[in-house]
Amino acid sequence: MSKLKSVVLKDLVKTYIGNDGNLFTAVKGINVEINPGEFVTLLGPSGCGKTTTLRMVAGFEIPTDGEIFIGDENVSRQTPDKRDTAMVFQSYALFPHLNIFDNVAYGLKLKKMSKEEIKEKVDSILKLVGLEGLGLRAPNQLSGGQQQRVALARALVMEPAVLLFDEPLSNLDAKLRVYMRNEIRRIQKEIGITSIYVTHDQSEAMSMSDRIIIMNKGNIEQVGTPKEIYEKPATAFIADFIGEANIIDTKIIDKKDKAVTISIGEKEFKLSIDKDFEKDEDVLIVIRPEAVELSDTGNTEVSIKSSIFMGAYQDYLIDIDGVELKIVQYDPQHKKVYNKGQRAYINLDGDIMHLIKK
Known part of the structure; x- marks a missing residue:
């Protein structure tokens, strides 16, 4: 079904004139290459430029500067109907006066396909999205999740690149969101279609994507797999935006080849580095809360500032020589629980730390 085309954005810029008459640049010269069949998510806070970027790919916004390629074709100035794309909207945008079959078939009818071909394609796509046998129902007779699947079917039936x-x-509740993101990913993998997904929900991005593009204030901060972005965030913004992180100010005490020495409180640690850092440079250490485990023995003594039972995990705030760290310890029913005011130990070393430039 899929035509397996790439999407390339070259120096893409979008500038608006604000209500005050001043220029506002929503997208600031970004460069992206999305491989054929890849599922890529544009992730970032509200106002970061991700939706504007998506709308430029769709043709709903025309770039102020730069180019958009779908496959080998430059589509930068093409209208949406001329591009080999289809959009699944937040609002579903179903026609209330048409049944499910006719909603899905709408675009095919505009293309003047035969009734037999339309029926074959619509029946096939409704089966793919799990709505087989519901073609005669009205949209208001379906749940929110089912309506979202109709919107997905309507986009897929056009066989876009x-x-x-x-x-x-x-617009879905939390439990249905988890189910639907798994369904969307399953369908995308099954047909192998190149997909660009916009969200501000990091759990959606982490669970669905081959790669994630983190955007902030119109710029791309990092592109990588979910694992790369979580374990090796490029900036403090990403470390704080994706999951939870302890971010500690420190300085590079010494540097030798591909290793540096830093300090936390009174203790010094050696880390391997994959970027250029200099001696005496101010840097930030990122430590994920689940990377540290409390025990009765270890290389670093800590005091427990708070201890809160959260069901699946125990939430701690610990102190190391005046430096506070948040720790999440899973499965507290089968592990020793430490209370506020107690002393404990952790094994703190360079393997659980990630260094970023300040």
């Missing part, structure tokens, strides 16, 4: 998602799950 690129499928675009504009925060499609934000």
Whole structure:
């Protein structure tokens, strides 16, 4: 079904004139290459430029500067109907006066396909999205999750080269969101279509994506797999935005080859580095809360500032020589629980630390 085309954005810029008459640049010269069949998520806070970028790919916004390629074709100035894309919207945008079959078939009818071909394609796509046998129902007879699947089916039935998602799950409750993101990923893998997905929900991005593009204030801060972005965030913004992180100010005490020495409180640690750092440079250490475990023995003594039972995990705040760290310890039913005011130990070393430039 899929035509397996790439999407390339070259020096893409979008500038608006604000209500005050001043220029506002929403997207600031970004460069992206999305491989054929890849599922890529644009992730970032509100106002970061991710939706504007998606709308430029769809053709709903025309770039102020730069180029957009779908496959080998420059589509930068093409209208949406001329591009080989389809959009799944946040609002579903179903026609209330048409049944499910006719909603999905709408685009095919505009293309003047035969009734037999339309029926074959619509029946096939409804089966793919798990709505087989519901074609005669009205949209208001379906749940929110089912309506979202109709919107997905309507986009897929057109057999686009690129499928675009504009925060499609934000109107669903939390449990249904988890189910639908798994369904969308399953369908995308099954047909192998190139997909660009916009969300501000990090759990959606982490669970669905081949790669994530983190955007902030119109710029791309980092591109990588979910694992790369979580374990090796490029900036303090990413470390704080993705999951939870302890971010500690420190200085490089010494540097030798591909290793540096830093300090936390009174203790010194050696870390391997994959970037250029200099002696005496101010840097930030990132430590994920789940990377540290409390015990009765270890290389670093700590005091427990707070201890809160959260069901699946125990939430701690610990102190190391005046430096506070948040720790999350899973499965507290089978592990020793430490209380506020107690002393404990952790094994703190360079393997659980990630260094970023300040």
